[in-house]
Amino acid sequence: MAEILAVGEAMERALALLAGGDVVAIPTETVYGLAGDATNGVGVARIFEAKGRPRFNPLIAHVADLAMAERIARFDPLSEKLARAFWPGPLTLVLPQRPGNGIHPLVTAGLDTIALRMPRGFGGELIARLGHPLAAPSANSSGKISATTAEAVAADLGSRIKLVVDGGATPVGLESTIVKVEAGTLRLLRPGGVAAEEIEAAVGMKLLRGAVAGIEAPGMLASHYAPGAAMRLNAEKVEAGEALLAFGGRRAEGWQAVVALKNLSVSGDLREAAANLFAYMQDLDRSGAKTIAVEPIPFDGLGEAINDRLSRAAAPRDIIPSET
Template sequence: MARRIAIDSAPQEAITAAVDVLRRGLPVAIPTETVYGLAADATNPTAITAIYETKGRPRFNPLICHMADLAMAERHAIFDPLSQRLAERFWPGPLTLILRLRADSAIHPLATAGLDSVGIRVPRGFAGGLISAFGRPLAAPSANSSGRISPTSADHVEGDLGGRIELIIDGGECPVGVESTIVKVEDGRIRLLRPGGISVEALEAATGKTVIRTQKAGATIEAPGMLASHYAPDRPIRLGATSVAEDEVLITFARATVEGEHLARRVLDLSPSGNLAEAAANLFAYMKKADASGARAIAVVPIPNRGLGEAINDRLARAAAPRE
């Protein structure tokens, strides 16, 4: 079983131990503001292969490369003016930019799935400090088996990958709770490839530009999180529920009234007050609770498709999609 170190009680030990594992070409589970990541040296093909093998992730699905700061990112990717503006406004934070890879970048093609572009993010908190201490970018998809519910606590990671990795850094629960927003700037326009922890409204307010949404399912894989089926629990999910059947778990929002609610095996309200940020932070943890309940299915009420609700609905739609 993986060794576990809590940041609160041993911050320097956590950094030292994580750097040691990374230098040996192995992945380590780390907390970020979005979800827990399975991080490894983005310049080392052996380390990147270990990520794919640990997760059971298809190698055509590229990995986000995490940087300590904008200066490190500029050493690996070419920034157009609008991407630069977005980076300066939202980094560190839950925004991933798809950028053209520099010819002299040390990032290995296994991390980019052979593309000439790379997804780059600068995370907040412990992850950023770890990258600074390590001195190289970290490829870090979510720390879970491929296609399953993303982890937002060290307990989630331990329950899934604890027997397959050496080290878990415990930073408590992730405050954002859904993965980063992914965008790509093309011809001066911002394309949304994956909704996430920064809303479209925030991007538009910061740039004065309308964000263009792309097809949500079945699109060409340009970035992580674009597979039609993803974030999937074992139990089937029923979306847009206005009623609940016997032996279903009900995931609700803002104390919504649902017919037959008394029949539900369990009721989980993402945010009784109707706060979409709270709902996003609770989403994956509540999906895991619903999945572990033993119920035959999970019913989810409609979630407003504004702000972080867009990211919530994206994750729910992929979780409910036919398994690939």
């Protein structure tokens, strides 16, 4: 089983594993990431192996600073403005790659673009010490619920990796927002820890939604973030034998008879709800219920990202995504 070390004790062990082409589960402000040296093909391959992740699904490369990012990708003025406004933080930018940037092709899944993010805390310090960017998708089995605690990582991947760095519960609780600048427009590829309204306010322009063609960034598979139980969204009534993922102060009809109940935020705070989402989904999945009913959640602010994760968790599990 994986060794679990606190952030204050884990740096040298993590560096040794990464330098040797291995992977390490690390805390970030969003969710826990399964990190490997993005320039080392063996390390990147081990990420895919440990997660069981489709190899046509690209990874985010995490950087220590803007200078490292600019050695990897070309920044247009709008992307640079976004980086300076939101880095370090939960925003990922999809940018054209620079030739000879050293990033292993497995990271980008054959695309001529790369997704870059600058994390806070231990992750940023680790990258700076290593001197290389880290490829780091969420530290969970592919398609399953993202981990927001070291214990959740160990329960899922503990038999497949050597080290989990414990930084406590992640404060944001949702993966990063992913955006891409295209011909002077700004496109939202995945809602996440930075609300669309914050981005629009920072740059003074509206975000377009969705990719133009195929999978352009991580987290775009139709079925993703899924528990073992089925998910039923926007539930106004709870059926017998279901668990309930609640939100706010008003309960769905029949809630008294649920198998288990977790309220993302009694006060209706979307930031609190985002931080609790994955952990509460895991708790309800362990309740034995075959279905998790989810009360309606507003789409404003971080509600857009929460609803995105819930819709992917509820999607049919037999979807075969296109490799284009």
